[in-house]
Amino acid sequence: MITRILAFLAVIGFALMLLPLIHQILPMQELTPVAGSYVAKGPDELGTQNIVTAVVVTYRGLDTLGEVTVLFIATAGVGFLLGRRKEKKPKRKSSEILQTGASFLIALIFMYGVYVFMHGHLTPGGGFQGGVVIATGILLIMLADVNMKFNHGLLHFVESISGVGYVVLGLLGLLMASTTTGLGDGFLNNRFLPLGTYGSLFSAGAIPLIYSLVGLKVGSELTGILDNMQE
Amino acid sequence: MTTMNLILLVGLGVLMLAAAVFAVISKKVLSAIIAAGVVSLLASVIYLLLASPDVAMTEAAIGSGLTTVVFLYAYSRMKSDKEDRR
Amino acid sequence: MNITILFGAMLLIIGIWAMLTHKNLIRMIIGFSLMDTGIHVIMVSVGYIGGRTAPIIDKAVSKANALHEVVDPIPSALVLTAIVIGLAVTALMLSYAVRMYQKGKSLSIDDYQETRW
Numbered sequence: 424m425i426t427r428i429l430a431f432l433a434v435i436g437f438a439l440m441l442l443p444l445i446h447q448i449l450p451m452q453e454l455t456p457v458a459g460s461y462v463a464k465g466p467d468e469l470g471t472q473n474i475v476t477a478v479v480v481t482y483r484g485l486d487t488l489g490e491v492t493v494l495f496i497a498t499a500g501v502g503f504l505l506g507r508r509k510e511k512k513p514k515r516k517s518s519e520i521l522q523t524g525a526s527f528l529i530a531l532i533f534m535y536g537v538y539v540f541m542h543g544h545l546t547p548g549g550g551f552q553g554g555v556v557i558a559t560g561i562l563l564i565m566l567a568d569v570n571m572k573f574n575h576g577l578l579h580f581v582e583s584i585s586g587v588g589y590v591v592l593g594l595l596g597l598l599m600a601s602t603t604t605g606l607g608d609g610f611l612n613n614r615f616l617p618l619g620t621y622g623s624l625f626s627a628g629a630i631p632l633i634y635s636l637v638g639l640k641v642g643s644e645l646t647g648i649l650d651n652m653q654e
Numbered sequence: 655m656t657t658m659n660l661i662l663l664v665g666l667g668v669l670m671l672a673a674a675v676f677a678v679i680s681k682k683v684l685s686a687i688i689a690a691g692v693v694s695l696l697a698s699v700i701y702l703l704l705a706s707p708d709v710a711m712t713e714a715a716i717g718s719g720l721t722t723v724v725f726l727y728a729y730s731r732m733k734s735d736k737e738d739r740r
Numbered sequence: 741m742n743i744t745i746l747f748g749a750m751l752l753i754i755g756i757w758a759m760l761t762h763k764n765l766i767r768m769i770i771g772f773s774l775m776d777t778g779i780h781v782i783m784v785s786v787g788y789i790g791g792r793t794a795p796i797i798d799k800a801v802s803k804a805n806a807l808h809e810v811v812d813p814i815p816s817a818l819v820l821t822a823i824v825i826g827l828a829v830t831a832l833m834l835s836y837a838v839r840m841y842q843k844g845k846s847l848s849i850d851d852y853q854e855t856r857w
Contacts, residue, residue, distance in 0.1 A: 430760035437756055441749045444782070445742065451789050451812065458812045466797050466806075474795035474810070475708045478817040490821040497828035504835040539711075547707035547796065551824050555715040562723060641824065645720060648831045652727040660743075667747035674751055674774050678758040683766055690770050693751070697777050700744060705794045706784050706816045712823045713780070721773060721827055728834040729766060732841045 470619065470627040471544040479549065480630050480637075481612065484593065491589070491640060498644045505651045517567055525567035532560035540638030544627040550634040554641030561646045565653060573650055578643050585639040592633050663703050670696040683729060691722035744785035751778030765837040765847045769830060776826045780819045787815030 454462060461482055462474055471477040479487055540553025565571065596612030619626035670693055677689035694717025701710040751774055758771025788811050795813040797806050841847055 427761070430757075433760060434753060434757050438749075438753050441752065445746050445749055448742070448745065448786070450742065451787070454789070454807065454810075454812055455814075458814050459807055461813060462795060462797075462806050462810055466803050472796055472798050473708070474797065474813040475706075475816045475820065478813050479820060483817060486818075487821060490825060493825050494828045497825075497832045500832045501828075501835045504832075504839050545798075547794070548711055549708065549820075551820060552708070552711045552715060555712070555720060555824075559715065559719055562720075645827070648724065648828065649720070649727070652724055652731075652831060652835065664743060667744065671747065671750055671754070674754045677770055677774065678754060678762075678767075683764065686767060686770050690773055693774060694777055697781055700747070700781060701784055704744065704784050704788045705792060705811045706787075706819075707794050707796075709780070709784055709816050709819050709823070712820050713777075716823050716827050717777065721830060724827070724831050724834060725766070725770070728838055731838050732766070732847060 466621065469630065470621055471630060472621075473544055473547065473549075475547075476543045476549050476630065476634065480543075480633050484633075487637070488589070488593070491586070491637065494641065494644055495586070498647050501648050501651050515569070517569055522567045525563050529560055529564060532563065533557060536560065536638070536642070540635050541631055542624065543634040544630045545624070550637030551641055553634075553638040555645060557638070557642035558645035558649065561642075562649055565649065578647060578650075581639055582643040582647070585636040585643070589633065589636045589640065592629055592636070596629065659703055663700065666696050666700055666703075670700070687722060687725045687729060690725070691718045694718040694721065742785075744788075745782055748778045748781030748785060751775070751781060754778075763848045763850055765840065765849065766834075768849075769833050769837065772833065773826070773830055776822075776830075780822060780826075783815045783819050783822075787812035
């Protein structure tokens with residue numbers, strides 16, 4: 424009983440803490456100076472149409488590196504806790520409709536995932552969303568074929584190659600960007616490749632490459648989580 | 655923001671809160687998991703109305719897709735008859 | 741948008757309520773995931789500016805007056821990564837719960853008395 428009352432008091436206290444957030448915050452009228460400079464300079468400096476992609480990949484690329492690291496550590500934790508598996512009991516086969524439907528849909532889902540992460544600099548979407556779409560496709564395979572053996576070597580290979588490639592592209596930006604543009608350089612600077620025509624697929628320097636690698640890495644890591652969580 | 659959008663936003667928000675309350679008070683764990691997925695789906699439509707399509711895509715794919723599946727896998731590993739207490 | 745900040749804050753409070761009152765581990769983790777969604781709704785609505793559109797600069801929004809037509813891209817970028825981390829952390833919490841269930845054969849925190857003070 425006493426714990427109930429304490430929990431109630433804690434919830435009330437938290438609600439009071441959040442009250443100023445609701446009635447005192449003023450709606451923004453203009454962009455903040457930092458956001459304003461990203462919006463004003465992003466299209467010309469980096470050649471991206473989607474400003475969110477410019478912020479995620481280049482302007483705050485170091486944040487994204489840390490985020491991918493957190494994802495990797497969490498995946499490793501899940502694998503450490505649940506990875507040791509006894510031999511699988513053969514499970515009931517999934518239904519005919521699911522198997523046939525899956526074999527039709529897999530290719531489309533993978534193609535959509537690749538589309539989403541390759542067009543991250545033009546349309547909404549990018550590496551994270553595309554990676555999740557690919558993981559969803561693999562989930563469909565896992566549901567359709569319950570006794571499937573995973574090729575873990577391939578999974579780890581894709582994950583490590585894309586992680587290493589991401590860091591190498593970031594270092595290339597650090598080393599090479601100033602020689603091609605003369606604008607100064609930084610980690611994950613995308614301008615060591617030519618910017619191309621604004622709005623076409625092969626534009627925005629290295630951003631499509633970087634985001635594709637992020638997509639492969641996120642996809643393989645989430646697949647690892649799903650594979651470990653599965654019974 | 656037009657009036658139409660505002661009405662839509664309030665309706666979606668009320669539905670979202672209702673689903674969240676259901677996720678907390680429902681007796682069955684399975685219903686709670688599905689209700690949490692519904693909360694994420696409605697939140698993704700709210701993000702779309704707030705002009706953030708990137709976040710809406712991520713939330714729709716992760717929040718209502720993969721999170722629900724991860725919860726269901728964990729639940730199916732722990733399922734036993736006595737475990738449905740609140 | 742203040743109304744969506746209100747929704748997000750209420751979602752956060754519902755999540756905390758679930759985490760504090762339930763004794764079942766899975767339901768506590770569901771509360772955590774609700775709280776996560778609430779925080780994301782608050783962050784996205786802080787970046788919203790009334791009557792503006794998404795930060796994608798193409799035919800609809802020209803480069804010249806983009807500054808006065810798009811919403812803040814930074815909260816979107818932060819929430820984008822936060823959602824993915826949220827999934828990974830939720831999966832980690834669930835796998836701890838699975839391990840506890842395999843050892844102790846129970847999901848209720850009342851049955852784990854070893855760490856009680």
